[in-house]
Amino acid sequence: MPRDIAIKLLFATGPSINTRLLVAVIASVALLSTDHQNPRLDDVRSALSFLTDPLKYLVGFPSVLLDQASDAVSSYSTLRAENEKLRDEQTINKTRLLKFDSLEKENIRLRALLENSFKLGEQVLIAELVSINMAPFEHIVVVNKGTRFGVYPQQPVLDANGVVGQVFRALPFTAEIMLITDPSHAIPVQVNRNGLLTIAVGSGKHNQLNLPYLPANADIKPGDLLITSGLGGTFPAGYPVAVVDEFDAAGSKSFAGITATPKALLDRNRELLIVWGNKEPMQLLKNQIPDSKPPTSDKNE
Amino acid sequence: MNNFPGKGGIIFTLVLAMCLRIVPLPNELAAINPDWVLLALIYWTLAIPERVGIFHAWAFGLLVDVLTGRLLGQYALAYSLVIYLCLSLHRRLRQFPLPQQGLFIFFCLLLSQLLLFVIKNLQQPGEFPASFWLPVFTGTFCWPLVYTVLRFIRRSRIFR
Numbered sequence: 001m002p003r004d005i006a007i008k009l010l011f012a013t014g015p016s017i018n019t020r021l022l023v024a025v026i027a028s029v030a031l032l033s034t035d036h037q038n039p040r041l042d043d044v045r046s047a048l049s050f051l052t053d054p055l056k057y058l059v060g061f062p063s064v065l066l067d068q069a070s071d072a073v074s075s076y077s078t079l080r081a082e083n084e085k086l087r088d089e090q091t092i093n094k095t096r097l098l099k100f101d102s103l104e105k106e107n108i109r110l111r112a113l114l115e116n117s118f119k120l121g122e123q124v125l126i127a128e129l130v131s132i133n134m135a136p137f138e139h140i141v142v143v144n145k146g147t148r149f150g151v152y153p154q155q156p157v158l159d160a161n162g163v164v165g166q167v168f169r170a171l172p173f174t175a176e177i178m179l180i181t182d183p184s185h186a187i188p189v190q191v192n193r194n195g196l197l198t199i200a201v202g203s204g205k206h207n208q209l210n211l212p213y214l215p216a217n218a219d220i221k222p223g224d225l226l227i228t229s230g231l232g233g234t235f236p237a238g239y240p241v242a243v244v245d246e247f248d249a250a251g252s253k254s255f256a257g258i259t260a261t262p263k264a265l266l267d268r269n270r271e272l273l274i275v276w277g278n279k280e281p282m283q284l285l286k287n288q289i290p291d292s293k294p295p296t297s298d299k300n301e
Numbered sequence: 302m303n304n305f306p307g308k309g310g311i312i313f314t315l316v317l318a319m320c321l322r323i324v325p326l327p328n329e330l331a332a333i334n335p336d337w338v339l340l341a342l343i344y345w346t347l348a349i350p351e352r353v354g355i356f357h358a359w360a361f362g363l364l365v366d367v368l369t370g371r372l373l374g375q376y377a378l379a380y381s382l383v384i385y386l387c388l389s390l391h392r393r394l395r396q397f398p399l400p401q402q403g404l405f406i407f408f409c410l411l412l413s414q415l416l417l418f419v420i421k422n423l424q425q426p427g428e429f430p431a432s433f434w435l436p437v438f439t440g441t442f443c444w445p446l447v448y449t450v451l452r453f454i455r456r457s458r459i460f461r
Contacts, residue, residue: 011388014390017388020355024381027359031374036424041373052319059320132323134369137430169370176370184425229363 021133046147049171056174057141060130067270122236123276124158125149129269132172139165139182139202143272146173151274154234158273162240162263163187163228167274175274179266181206189241190229191220197229200241200260207266209242211258216249220255226260236277310454314341315361319368331431335440338365339380339413340447343406344386347394348455358384375420377401381414386412399445407441 015023027182035041127143133139145151147170155167159178165185168178178185183204189211190197196219200209212221230237242260249256309400318337326334338361345353362377369376386409387394394405414437 017355017385021381022384024355024359024385025378028374028378028381029363031363032372032420035373045367045373048364048367052364055316055319055368056323059323059325063325105436133325133331133334134323135371136328136334137433140370183427205437 005124035258042132045169047171049173052172053173056130056132057144060134060142063131068126070271124273125151125276127151127175127272127274129159131283134176137204139179139204140168141165141177141179142174143177144174146171147174147176150276151175156235156239156275156277158239158275159264159269159271160273161265162242162270163235164264164266164272177272179263180209180262181266187231187235187241188231191244192225192227192240194219196220200226203259204272205282207261209260211244211260211265212255214256214258215254216256220244220247220258222247225263235273273279311345314451314454315417318366319343319361322365323368328412333435333439334437335443336410336413337443337447338362338439339383339405339410340440340444341451342380342384343361343387343409344447344451346384346389348452350388353384354388355381355384372420372424375417378420379416382416383409383413403441403444406444410437410440 014020016201031041048128065156095187106285110282120193126147127145130142130144131208132142132144143157151167151170153167153170155170157164163180165177165179165182169176179202180187180200181202183202185202187200188197189200192265196214198211198214198218200211203210211226222244226241228235228239228241231293240263247256248258315338318341323338324334325331342358342361348356348378357376358380362375362380363373365371366373366441367379390405390418394402397405411434412436417432421429
């Protein structure tokens, strides 16, 4: 820096600091009130994320490196054991899937008998966790897929064991995912055993969900599997969410204190599945039978 | 008068502070991770108030908002208010001994955290654990460290 510029700056006269503060405060308050109410500022956030997202990847990089290093140095026997285990698992899963197609068709036929439409079939995208810590007290994680991959807010996120959460905010290269254990997250669930509907609310602790809206005489017991009910439209129906682990029907209270443990490995998984559900319900089978209606009339409608 | 670092030095330290902000830590440590960006901004404001001012604080506050996924403008507001205080008091603060300076830093961090608390409560009222205020204390304890490291960077010739 040349000396003369440095000295000139000493006598630089711009707006006074009071004016500057006023401008900054007005700008901040305008941003706050706009961002609070509508998504109009999402473009601004996306644009600024081009500056901040590299930092997220930079901070997350050492743990990626560590993972790769541990893969590289793991011994031949460990790899072989893991390989064998995975192959066994795959055989079992494949045999289970053999009957899946026929069961799915049967389900569609049965639904048609009931004149009941439903949604079926989802697409998934594998996203990897970027290990950074955005804010304490909030269960929000960042993954390395964003709007560039078609990710959009409120998209359901799963892992191999169950529901993880939903996309909270999608930026071009990253997406913020709110876990189901976040205190401000709630997910509509049903008990798999008897179809009892309720809502599971995040507790703020890892590995715990609360079910605050069930009466003390509800038919629910420890060990019951909770699955998504599909109500609310965010989560597709039928995915496992949690297992009930405590039922405390406190006599004086009208609501039971029920806690559940999420099925998904929320704090251990590095790979998550982002899900695209079908927007349109499955066609009823009888509409697919060509005899019921001549195909030409479809075009006129 | 010639101990200005270039813009590179200042930006480098602020980016480093932003990285420290989101570094993955175990939950107990993450709860007390101090606001490094604000500490760095305070240092640069006290050291070279001709160069670093309210608008810089506002811009970096906005970046921290995006970085940590907050409502846009909340860190921008907190940072520009704190930096305004530093700017208007920097001549006196330079004469203060370290403990007194520490007290001032404590109030700066407290003010920033208080603003964040108010904005968060307006946005979504809820309970806050007492550990929400811990970063204010750890930040104050980290001030001598930040001061020493940044003064070293300012005086070194790497970023001239």
